[in-house]
Amino acid sequence: MKVLVIGGGGREHALAWKLAQSPKVQKVFVAPGNGGTLLDSRFECINITQVPSLRAWAASEKIAVTVVGPEGPLAAGVVDEFRAHGLRVFGPTQAAAQLESSKAFSKTFMKRHGIPTAAFEAFSDPAKAHAYVDAMGAPIVVKADGLAAGKGVVVAMTAQEAHDAVDFMLLDNTLGVAHNQGGARVVIEEFLQGEEASFIVMVDGKNVVALATSQDHKRLLAGDLGPNTGGMGAYSPAPVVTPDVHARAMREVILPTVRGMEKDGIPYTGFLYAGLMIDAQGGVKTLEFNCRMGDPEAQPIMMRLKTDLVDVLMAATEPGPHGRLDQVDLEWDRRCALGVVMAAQGYPANPRKGDVITGLPVDTDDAVVFHAGTQQVDGKLQTSGGRVLCVTVLADKVKLAQQRAYEIAAGIQFDGQQYRTDIGHRAVKR
Numbered sequence: 001m002k003v004l005v006i007g008g009g010g011r012e013h014a015l016a017w018k019l020a021q022s023p024k025v026q027k028v029f030v031a032p033g034n035g036g037t038l039l040d041s042r043f044e045c046i047n048i049t050q051v052p053s054l055r056a057w058a059a060s061e062k063i064a065v066t067v068v069g070p071e072g073p074l075a076a077g078v079v080d081e082f083r084a085h086g087l088r089v090f091g092p093t094q095a096a097a098q099l100e101s102s103k104a105f106s107k108t109f110m111k112r113h114g115i116p117t118a119a120f121e122a123f124s125d126p127a128k129a130h131a132y133v134d135a136m137g138a139p140i141v142v143k144a145d146g147l148a149a150g151k152g153v154v155v156a157m158t159a160q161e162a163h164d165a166v167d168f169m170l171l172d173n174t175l176g177v178a179h180n181q182g183g184a185r186v187v188i189e190e191f192l193q194g195e196e197a198s199f200i201v202m203v204d205g206k207n208v209v210a211l212a213t214s215q216d217h218k219r220l221l222a223g224d225l226g227p228n229t230g231g232m233g234a235y236s237p238a239p240v241v242t243p244d245v246h247a248r249a250m251r252e253v254i255l256p257t258v259r260g261m262e263k264d265g266i267p268y269t270g271f272l273y274a275g276l277m278i279d280a281q282g283g284v285k286t287l288e289f290n291c292r293m294g295d296p297e298a299q300p301i302m303m304r305l306k307t308d309l310v311d312v313l314m315a316a317t318e319p320g321p322h323g324r325l326d327q328v329d330l331e332w333d334r335r336c337a338l339g340v341v342m343a344a345q346g347y348p349a350n351p352r353k354g355d356v357i358t359g360l361p362v363d364t365d366d367a368v369v370f371h372a373g374t375q376q377v378d379g380k381l382q383t384s385g386g387r388v389l390c391v392t393v394l395a396d397k398v399k400l401a402q403q404r405a406y407e408i409a410a411g412i413q414f415d416g417q418q419y420r421t422d423i424g425h426r427a428v429k430r
Contacts, residue, residue, distance in 0.1 A: 001024055001025060001026060001064035001065075001310070002025075002026055002027045002028075002029065002061060002062065002063050002064055003019050003025055003027075003028055003029070003063065003064055003065055003066070003067070003310065003313075004028075004029045004030075004031065004046075004058055004061075004063045004065075004066040004067070005019065005028065005029070005030045005031070005066075005067055005069060006031050006054070006066060006067070006068045006069055006070075006073050006078065007030075007031075007068070007069025007070045007073070008030070008031075008032045008033050008034045008037075008070075009034070009069065009070060009295055009372045009373075009385075009387075010295050010296055010298070010299055010341075010370045010371065010372035010387065010389075010390045011069050011070070011292070011293050011294070011295035011296075011298035011299070012030060012033070012034075012037075012069040012070070013030075013033075013034065013036055013037055013299075013370040013371050013372070014298045014299045014301075014302040014303075014370050014392075015067055015069060015293070015298065015302065015309070016028045016030050016033075016037060016042075016043050017302065017368065017370070018302040018305060018309045019067075019309055019310060020040075020042040020043065021308075021309075022308045022309065022310040022311075023308075024308070024310050024311075025310055027044060028042060028043050028044070029043070029044050029045075029046050029061070029063070030043050030044070030045050030046070031045070031046040031047070031048050031049065031054060032045060032046065032047050032048070032049055033045035033046070034371045034372065034373070034374050034375065034384070035371055035374030035375045035376045035381050035382070035384070036369075036370065036371025036374055036389075037371065038376050039376070039381075051073065051076055051077065051078045051081050052081065054078070055078075055081045055082050055085055055087065058082065058087055059085055059087060063087065064088065064314075065088040065089070065090065065310070065313045065314060065317055066082060066087065066088065066089040066090070067089075067090045067091070067313060068089065068090065068091035068270070068292070069292060069293065069295075070292060071097070071100055071101065071290070071291060071292055073091075074091050074092055074094070074097040074100075074101075074270075074291055074292065075094065075097050075100075075101040076094070077093070077094035078091070079091045079092060079093050079094070079097075079269075079270070080093050080094050088313075088314075088317040088319075089317065090202075090269070090270055090271075090313050090316055090317050091269065091270040091271070091291070091292070092268055092269055092270040092272075092291045093266065093269070095266045096261060096266045096267070096268045096269070096270075096291065097291045099257075099261075099268075099272075099289040099291055100288075100289055100290050100291040100292070101291075102145055103122075103143045103144070103145045103152075103187040103288070104122040104145050104185060104187055106288065106289050107120050107122070107187055107189070109257075109260065109261075109264075110257075110286060112260070113256050113257070113259075113260035113263075114256065115252070115253055115256050115257060115260070115286055116252055116253065116283075116284060116285045116286060117189075117285055117286045117287075118141070118189040118190045118191075118192050118277075118285060118287070119189060119190045120187050120188065120189035120190070121187070121188055121189075122145070122185055122186070122187045122188075123166075123170075123185065123186055123188065124170070124183060124184060124185045124186075126166060126167065126170045126171060129166045129170065129186055129188060130163055130166060132188055133159055133162045133163055133166065133188065134159065136188070136190075137159060138156055138157060138158050138159045138161070138162055138191075139155065139156060139157045139158075139191035140156050140159075140162050140188060140189070140190065140191055141153065141154070141155050141156070141188070141189050141190070141191055142154045142156060142162055142165035142166060142169065142186055142187075142188050143186060143187045143188075143189070143288075144169045144184075144186060145184070145185035145186060145187060152169070153228050153288075154169075154228065155191065155228065162188070165186075166186060166188075169184065169186050170184045170185075170186055171184075192277040192279075192285055192287070193277075193279065194277040194278050194279040194280065194285075195215075195240045195277070195278050195426065196215065196216070196218075196275060196276065196277055196278075196287065197213060197214070197215050197238045197240050197241050197245075197276050197278055198213070198214045198215060198216050198234070198238070198273060198274075198275060198276075198294045198297045199213065199241065199249050199253070199254070199273070199274045199275075199276050200214070200271060200272070200273045200274075200293060200294060200297065200301070201254055201271070201272050201274075202270075202271055202272075202312065202316055202325060203258055203268050203269055203270060203271075203272050203316075203325070204269055204315070204316045204317070204318070204322050204323025204324070204325040205262070205267040205268065205269050205321065205322035205323065206258070206262065206267070206321070206322035206323075207322060207323065207324070207325035207326040208250075208254060208255065208258055208325065209312070209325045209328050209330060210246070210250065210254075210330075211301055211305075211330070212236045212237055212301050212304050212305070212330075212332050213236060213237045213238040213241040213246065214234050214235065214236040214237070214238055214294065214297040214300060214301055215234060215235060215236075215238035215240065215426065215427070216231045216233075216234045216294060216296065216297055217231065217232045217233045217234065217420060217422075217423055218231060218232070219232070220232060220343075220347070220348065220418075220420070221420065222420045222421045222422040223422065227348055227349070228348075229343075229347065229348045229386075229387075230295065230348070230386070230387060231294065231295060231296045231297070231341065231387075232296075232340075232341045232343065232387075232419065232420045232423070233296055233338070233339055233340045233341050233390075233419075233420055233423030233424075234294070234296045234297045234299070234300055234338075234339050234423070235300055235336060235337065235338040235339070235398060235401070235423065235424045235427060236297070236300040236301050236304055236336060236337050236338075237336060238427070239426075239427050239430050240278050240426070241278070242282065244282055245278055245282050245284060248282065248283075248284045249274065249276060249284050252284055253274050253276065253284060253286050254272070254274060257272065257274070257289070258272075267322070269316070269317075269323075270291060270292070271290075271291070271292050271293045272289065272290075272291065273289065273290035273291070273292065273293065273294050273297075274286055274288075274289055275287040275288045275289075275290070295372070295387075296339045296341050296387075296390045299337075299339040299368075299370045299390045299392040300336075300337035300338060300339045300392055301337070303333070303337040303366075303368065303392055303393075303394050304332050304333040304335070304336075304337050304394070305330065305331075305332065305333075306331040306332060306333055307328075307329075307330045307331045311328075312325075312328055312330070315327060315328050316328075333394060335366075335394045335395060335396055335401075336394070336395065336396075336397065336398050336401055336427075337392060337393065337394045337395075337401060338392070338393055338395075338398060338401035338402055338405055338423060338424050339370070339390045339391065339392035339393075339405070339423070340390065340391045340392075340405045340406065340409050340419055340420070340423050341372075341387050341388075341389070341390050341419060341420075342387075342388050342389040342390070342391065342409060342412060342414075342417050342418075342419045343386055343387050343388060343417070343418050343419060344373060344383045344385065344386055344387075344388050344414075344416060344417070344418075345415065345416020345417070345418070346416070347386035347387065347418065348386055351373070351383075351385060351386035352383070352416055353373075353382070353383055353384050353385070354377075354382050354383065354384075355382060355383045355414040355415045355416060355417075356380050356381070356382055356414060356415075357374065357381045357382065357383065357388070357389075357412065357413070357414040358412075358413050358414070359411045359412045359413045360381070360412060361408055361411065361412075365394075366393060366394040366395070367391075367392070367393045367394070367404060367405075367408060368392050369389050369390070369391050369392070369408070369412070370389065370390045370392055371388075371389055372385060372387045372388060372389065372390060373385020373386055373387055373388045374388060374389070383414055388414065388417070389412065391405045391408045391409045391412070392405070393405045393408070398424045398427040398428055399424075399428050401424070402423065402424045402428065405423070406421070
């Protein structure tokens with residue numbers, strides 16, 4: 001069968017890499033893909049990004065199933081378009097994708113359905129937002145309401161940082177946030193203490209299957225310092241998600257969300273990512289929802305997945321009121337996986353493009369360099385975005401995976417490259 005992955009980042013490279021391992025797959029198409037997927041003979045890159053054109057192409061090519069990677073096409077209604085023409089596609093509808101595309105929608109949804117989250121208020125008036133910051137004090141969290149490629153969150157440790165965040169989200173929009181209807185809006189919420197984990201599941205409208213746990217590293221610099229990013233590295237499994245925490249996350253967050261969406265008349269299908277804050281007592285609160293696989297969490301998770309992903313996607317997209325994910329058991333490699341993101345000069349604020357990349361190793365069964373912001377120009381691989389590569393390694397222990405990933409990263413060169421030197425530090429300390 002032919003399968004299609006929509007997107008061009010590291011997550012999409014990882015999904016395509018996993019799908020290409022299936023004996024049932026004749027060809028994996030990636031739209032638009034990147035420099036890494038272009039180099040790999042197992043993939044074919046399709047330079048179509050407009051939703052109606054992509055749907056028409058998928059129908060003419062008889063694509064068996066499509067999986068949507070990034071948030072942009074989901075918010076643009078790609079799933080609705082494909083389904084309306086009888087095509088199998090894994091992802092949430094435009095209405096369901098509001099769980100990510102609108103922080104205000106997401107927070108009011110959680111409040112309505114009793115899903116644990118931080119106390120919050122939403123504002124479109126800068127003066128009222130500033131007054132709220134003054135009343136609450138710092139630390140406090142300011143979030144842009146629209147899509148911001150994982151960068152629309154400021155964890156303000158001082159009141160001044162919070163005021164600056166309000167101004168650039170509501171007045172300047174230096175982040176390039178895709179505002180929702182009604183214009184610019186921010187959600188301001190209480191600062192939560194604890195350890196973060198990424199809890200990602202697959203949903204078919206009713207049934208849920210949990211993926212391996214993982215932990216992302218959001219801050220740019222080692223020691224969790226510097227600005228928030230889309231993610232500088234991740235590892236799986238996450239020791240902070242104990243069996244008890246896993247059960248609580250399913251019981252208190254995931255299942256009420258799936259039931260709540262069904263009750264609200266917008267059944268959820270696709271990857272559902274709950275960013276969780278886990279406190280010292282094992283209590284769980286929801287920081288945010290993403291309607292997709294995490295990036296860079298997808299890379300270590302896909303390295304560990306032993307089950308044929310095509311079988312899972314076919315079960316999830318079975319025609320009818322919902323799929324067959326209740327009949328799916330996922331098998332995982334007992335080893336851990338760790339991915340280190342190599343980013344471009346100037347990331348996250350102003351990443352430089354066009355630097356030549358050299359020193360890429362040949363991928364092996366337990367070490368793969370997934371591409372994100374790369375492109376081919378005149379036969380040379382160049383940087384084309386903020387997060388450029390994710391060096392991902394499987395090993396028996398986190399420490400071993402960490403050492404190997406950094407050995408590989410040290411051999412890869414491009415001008416201005418930056419990466420954290422402590423990915424997996426929490427797991428190593430345990």
